[in-house]
Amino acid sequence: MRQIKLKERPDGMPSAKTFQYENVDVPSRNRDEVLLKTLYLSVDPYMRGRMSTGPSYAAPFKVGEPLNGGIVAQVMESETEELKEGDIVTGALPWQEYIVADPNQLRRPEVHGAPVSSALGVLGMPGLTAYFGMYHIGEPKEGETVVVSAAAGAVGSIAGQLAKKRGARVVGIVGSQSKGDYIVNKLGFDEAVNYKEENVSEALKTKCPDGIDVYFENVGGEISDAVWPLLNTFARVPLCGAIAAYNLSAGESDIGLRVQMPFIKSRVKMQGFIVGDFSEHFREAYEVLSPLVKNGELHFEETIHEGFDKVPDAFLGLFSGENVGKQLVKVVEPEQ
Amino acid sequence: MRQIKLKERPDGMPSAKTFQYENVDVPSRNRDEVLLKTLYLSVDPYMRGRMSTGPSYAAPFKVGEPLNGGIVAQVMESETEELKEGDIVTGALPWQEYIVADPNQLRRPEVHGAPVSSALGVLGMPGLTAYFGMYHIGEPKEGETVVVSAAAGAVGSIAGQLAKKRGARVVGIVGSQSKGDYIVNKLGFDEAVNYKEENVSEALKTKCPDGIDVYFENVGGEISDAVWPLLNTFARVPLCGAIAAYNLSAGESDIGLRVQMPFIKSRVKMQGFIVGDFSEHFREAYEVLSPLVKNGELHFEETIHEGFDKVPDAFLGLFSGENVGKQLVKVVEPEQ
Numbered sequence: 001m002r003q004i005k006l007k008e009r010p011d012g013m014p015s016a017k018t019f020q021y022e023n024v025d026v027p028s029r030n031r032d033e034v035l036l037k038t039l040y041l042s043v044d045p046y047m048r049g050r051m052s053t054g055p056s057y058a059a060p061f062k063v064g065e066p067l068n069g070g071i072v073a074q075v076m077e078s079e080t081e082e083l084k085e086g087d088i089v090t091g092a093l094p095w096q097e098y099i100v101a102d103p104n105q106l107r108r109p110e111v112h113g114a115p116v117s118s119a120l121g122v123l124g125m126p127g128l129t130a131y132f133g134m135y136h137i138g139e140p141k142e143g144e145t146v147v148v149s150a151a152a153g154a155v156g157s158i159a160g161q162l163a164k165k166r167g168a169r170v171v172g173i174v175g176s177q178s179k180g181d182y183i184v185n186k187l188g189f190d191e192a193v194n195y196k197e198e199n200v201s202e203a204l205k206t207k208c209p210d211g212i213d214v215y216f217e218n219v220g221g222e223i224s225d226a227v228w229p230l231l232n233t234f235a236r237v238p239l240c241g242a243i244a245a246y247n248l249s250a251g252e253s254d255i256g257l258r259v260q261m262p263f264i265k266s267r268v269k270m271q272g273f274i275v276g277d278f279s280e281h282f283r284e285a286y287e288v289l290s291p292l293v294k295n296g297e298l299h300f301e302e303t304i305h306e307g308f309d310k311v312p313d314a315f316l317g318l319f320s321g322e323n324v325g326k327q328l329v330k331v332v333e334p335e336q
Numbered sequence: 337m338r339q340i341k342l343k344e345r346p347d348g349m350p351s352a353k354t355f356q357y358e359n360v361d362v363p364s365r366n367r368d369e370v371l372l373k374t375l376y377l378s379v380d381p382y383m384r385g386r387m388s389t390g391p392s393y394a395a396p397f398k399v400g401e402p403l404n405g406g407i408v409a410q411v412m413e414s415e416t417e418e419l420k421e422g423d424i425v426t427g428a429l430p431w432q433e434y435i436v437a438d439p440n441q442l443r444r445p446e447v448h449g450a451p452v453s454s455a456l457g458v459l460g461m462p463g464l465t466a467y468f469g470m471y472h473i474g475e476p477k478e479g480e481t482v483v484v485s486a487a488a489g490a491v492g493s494i495a496g497q498l499a500k501k502r503g504a505r506v507v508g509i510v511g512s513q514s515k516g517d518y519i520v521n522k523l524g525f526d527e528a529v530n531y532k533e534e535n536v537s538e539a540l541k542t543k544c545p546d547g548i549d550v551y552f553e554n555v556g557g558e559i560s561d562a563v564w565p566l567l568n569t570f571a572r573v574p575l576c577g578a579i580a581a582y583n584l585s586a587g588e589s590d591i592g593l594r595v596q597m598p599f600i601k602s603r604v605k606m607q608g609f610i611v612g613d614f615s616e617h618f619r620e621a622y623e624v625l626s627p628l629v630k631n632g633e634l635h636f637e638e639t640i641h642e643g644f645d646k647v648p649d650a651f652l653g654l655f656s657g658e659n660v661g662k663q664l665v666k667v668v669e670p671e672q
Contacts, residue, residue, distance in 0.1 A: 041665040043651040121662030122636035154662035237606040263608035270573040272599035300458035315379040326457030326490035329377040
């Protein structure tokens with residue numbers, strides 16, 4: 001049988017040199033293991049990250065060992081109670097034509113009449129990713145505008161449809177006319193933007209006249225830079241992927257991608273805010289801060305310029321870092 | 337009396353030319369208004385945004401009209417029930433030595449024995465900003481590492497101390513040795529990084545050996561770029577300010593600041609995620625997705641490459657955008 005090993009770590013875009021096909025014997029199994037035949041093998045963008053070293057949420061693949069990922073397989077031999085010959089199973093498994101696995105590594109695909117391959121797509125990792133990103137983070141509301149990048153992809157195509165089911169207006173960003181036609185005519189997106197043909201910034205302004213409330217981020221880079229200024233107040237950005245960054249080589253610039261990659265790796269939550277958003281909690285804040293100030297537990301410094309003629313100097317000093325603590329102008333002493 | 341008007345909108349850094357002092361008569365008041373004498377006048381970085389046009393959370397200042405902001409003042413004349421001569425009040429008021437105001441625009445500073453000027457600082461807008469950013473968004477836990485930029489400033493100095501009170505290890509980024517000494521020796525920060533003298537990235541790696549759990553963002557730019565890679569899983573980033581961006585002129589690059597400014601303006605929440613973070617909700621997701629697939633309400637496409645020898649092509653195709661929907665390799669038909 002054949003297996004596929006990681007031959008060398010790609011620097012930049014992977015190529016045929018990344019992969020090594022090898023002919024090996026079908027592995028032997030213990031009595032508590034099953035022999036599987038691979039039916040469907042999933043390839044996913046996140047795997048690119050595992051081909052490099054460095055911190056990520058998944059351990060790097062090892063050079064000279066088989067790659068692995070989502071697979072749907074059929075049981076060929078089993079003496080276990082859990083599985084019998086002919087059963088269809090799925091799991092994270094090595095890229096081989098035949099696989100020996102522990103039944104605990106496997107589950108039965110829950111596809112409810114859909115093709116078993118959907119256990120690797122809409123009813124598997126990509127579908128769940130779309131679901132949680134859109135419904136648990138994006139949370140689109142009726143009448144809001146949702147933009148999805150990589151909108152014809154495994155995740156984006158589901159994410160956009162889920163947003164439609166919440167009554168949102170959905171605009172997809174894609175890389176070809178045929179993908180644009182697909183998401184509008186088949187999936188029911190309201191609009192498509194073809195980033196290879198259109199000025200994304202101008203197209204989004206036209207197609208999102210009320211701004212953007214949810215941006216489901218799959219790509220990063222210049223496409224996302226066109227989105228940021230159009231986000232509405234209290235917009236949400238589920239950061240799912242940044243495919244524009246995955247194939248940058250070590251020396252290449254990551255301008256515009258400085259946030260996405262580490263934020264996905266570490267599942268960071270970033271939230272812009274101004275103090276007025278919390279006006280209902282002002283009382284609570286004063287009740288915490290005031291005793292701390294009174295007891296001397298919270299220190300504060302005031303850099304005070306004296307006299308009304310010092311206002312511009314005080315203001316300009318903010319940007320040269322001259323102040324410690326609060327920069328103020330004392331115009332006059334209170335009268336007694 | 338004197339007032340300070342916006343003379344011209346600054347392009348880039350404001351300067352003395354931005355401001356126009358003018359001698360005008362003390363305004364006359366109606367019987368339901370009070371005459372105030374300005375005691376303390378606050379200058380704050382956010383005011384720079386109001387000097388430009390363009391969308392923001394606060395309306396732009398008008399050229400030729402008085403600037404305004406937080407002021408602490410004393411009542412000189414009042415025939416109202418609410419206020420009497422000599423009372424100390426605070427509010428958002430014009431930059432003038434004497435001000436006529438409606439009592440409804442004013443409130444009494446709640447300073448609990450602290451100097452009245454603290455109504456513009458620790459017990460005013462900057463203190464509340466630190467409180468909500470740190471406690472409602474950052475939510476530092478005992479033993480976590482918190483980094484605060486502009487740590488000796490009005491907001492940062494309070495934010496860092498509030499984090500200490502939750503038992504976090506707190507590292508402040510400042511622009512001078514004396515500010516570093518101040519935050520460590522006076523405010524109780526654990527460490528200071530002087531960005532004008534130190535390599536911020538290296539210093540943070542040394543001083544945050546367990547990574548960073550909360551980054552209280554006041555500055556943007558290269559300092560923040562040094563923080564992103566050090567954020568721990570599930571880190572939080574309260575985006576309070578981006579002072580490095582405020583004085584960029586129209587033509588200047590905003591590299592590294594593309595996210596902060598629009599995210600503050602619109603109070604965007606961005607959250608990196610991977611599907612496994614939601615493993616406790618997988619059941620819920622399948623229960624929503626499966627009927628939609630079964631009823632044909634959720635479309636999905638599979639781009640299927642046939643044969644185990646097509647795995648590298650299928651994988652590489654992900655990055656050239658060849659696939660619609662889920663990219664798969666069908667290795668073999670299941671046996672019947």
